[in-house]
Amino acid sequence: MALETPNHTQTVAGWAAYDSSGKIAPYIFKRRENGVNDVTIQVMYCGVCHTDLHHVKDDWGITMYPVVPGHEITGVITKVGSDVKNFKLGDRVGVGCLAASCLECEFCKNSQENYCDQIQFTYNGIFWDGTITYGGYSDMLVADHRYVVHVPDNLPMDAAAPLLCAGITVFSPMKDCQLLESPGKKVGIVGLGGLGHVAVKMAKAFGHQVTVISTSPSKENEAKQRLGADYFLVSTDAKQMQRGKRSLDVILDTVSAKHSLGPILELLKVNGTLVVVGAPDRPIELPSFPLIFGKRAVKGSMTGGMKETQEMMDVCGKHNITCDVELIKPDKINEALDRLARNDVRYRFVIDIAGTSKL
Ligand code: NAP
Numbered sequence: 206m207a208l209e210t211p212n213h214t215q216t217v218a219g220w221a222a223y224d225s226s227g228k229i230a231p232y233i234f235k236r237r238e239n240g241v242n243d244v245t246i247q248v249m250y251c252g253v254c255h256t257d258l259h260h261v262k263d264d265w266g267i268t269m270y271p272v273v274p275g276h277e278i279t280g281v282i283t284k285v286g287s288d289v290k291n292f293k294l295g296d297r298v299g300v301g302c303l304a305a306s307c308l309e310c311e312f313c314k315n316s317q318e319n320y321c322d323q324i325q326f327t328y329n330g331i332f333w334d335g336t337i338t339y340g341g342y343s344d345m346l347v348a349d350h351r352y353v354v355h356v357p358d359n360l361p362m363d364a365a366a367p368l369l370c371a372g373i374t375v376f377s378p379m380k381d382c383q384l385l386e387s388p389g390k391k392v393g394i395v396g397l398g399g400l401g402h403v404a405v406k407m408a409k410a411f412g413h414q415v416t417v418i419s420t421s422p423s424k425e426n427e428a429k430q431r432l433g434a435d436y437f438l439v440s441t442d443a444k445q446m447q448r449g450k451r452s453l454d455v456i457l458d459t460v461s462a463k464h465s466l467g468p469i470l471e472l473l474k475v476n477g478t479l480v481v482v483g484a485p486d487r488p489i490e491l492p493s494f495p496l497i498f499g500k501r502a503v504k505g506s507m508t509g510g511m512k513e514t515q516e517m518m519d520v521c522g523k524h525n526i527t528c529d530v531e532l533i534k535p536d537k538i539n540e541a542l543d544r545l546a547r548n549d550v551r552y553r554f555v556i557d558i559a560g561t562s563k564l
């Protein structure tokens with residue numbers, strides 16, 4: 206049970222999973238009052254990330270039930286703390302994975318709060334007052350303004366919501382691999398789901414040649430025609446994978462389930478980099494031969510810092526990058542999670558929390 210301090214006075218309606226069956230049901234809980242550094246947000250939309258599915262099912266063995274998932278949140282500011290200067294009432298804003306960090310370590314000081322070792326997440330985290338954090342599957346959120354970003358005016362709030370996690374999670378490693386400033390690279394995206402489809406759009410917008418590596422042949426046409434991918438490799442087809450050998454500079458792996466990195470590494474040129482962002486519950490296989498024979502590197506990346514998240518939102522505004530979403534009402538969350546588990550979504554479910562869309 207969540208600890209509740211006396212200033213947790215605001216009653217919020219949300220949706221939670223109560224145990225590892227992962228079934229979601231309505232949940233009424235309390236949030237803190239709006240502090241001097243906080244903004245209160247009326248939640249409009251919340252994306253359904255595969256991380257939500259990992260949490261409700263306790264795939265990673267860390268879930269504190271009841272868990273209110275949701276870290277792809279867009280909404281409108283309804284209260285502003287006295288020390289908050291960069292947000293005002295009515296602002297269109299977004300909240301992603303981060304709720305708090307120490308603000309003092311080298312990573313916090315260097316706009317990489319996502320790597321602070323005291324990081325607390327938007328849900329299933331423990332806030333400074335000892336309470337468990339609850340996410341965006343709820344009608345209202347109180348957030349420290351340092352973990353809130355502006356949503357550019359030209360981006361619709363529903364299709365922008367998944368940028369707050371899926372978007373930043375693929376943007377950050379692309380930036381890290383210099384893909385923003387040096388076009389013309391050959392980029393591979395493994396797994397065409399929520400993260401993968403935004404990655405394709407971003408990599409194309411940044412001027413790269415994009416290869417999707419997928420287990421789903423049925424996604425090929427859409428990947429090329431709608432998302433703009435140049436090539437599509439079916440990862441279970443050894444011949445296709447053979448043809449793609451040594452062709453890519455950078456690969457992002459967004460796969461949510463256990464798999465081997467060996468065949469994926471073979472697609473990299475000598476000195477190429479594979480960035481793993483997918484987080485399967487079991488270790489992925491990393492054979493040494495494709496690593497050493499191609500002097501290749503494998504690294505990870507976790508979401509992004511707040512400055513970078515605002516930059517990503519602005520870049521998406523500039524290039525008009527939004528997510529392909531399937532809007533659902535809250536009473537369809539269980540169905541959506543079941544379909545997500547079956548890899549049956551194009552490409553992100555987004556919950557219409559405020560009921561403002563015509564569904
Ligand atoms: P998603 O929408 O379910 O997409 C995952 C994709 O992986 C699927 O669409 C599928 O693509 C592929 N896939 C699924 N099962 C597979 C299997 N057994 N073998 C090979 N490929 C398989 O999930 P998502 O929301 O994009 O999240 C992906 C992963 O990233 C999750 O593990 C999530 O927890 C993690 N994540 C990490 C961060 C971070 O900060 N690093 C942030 C957000 C999410 P194809 O049909 O094309 O094969």
Ligand code: ZN
Nearest residue numbers: 254256370371
């Ligand atoms: Zn996520």
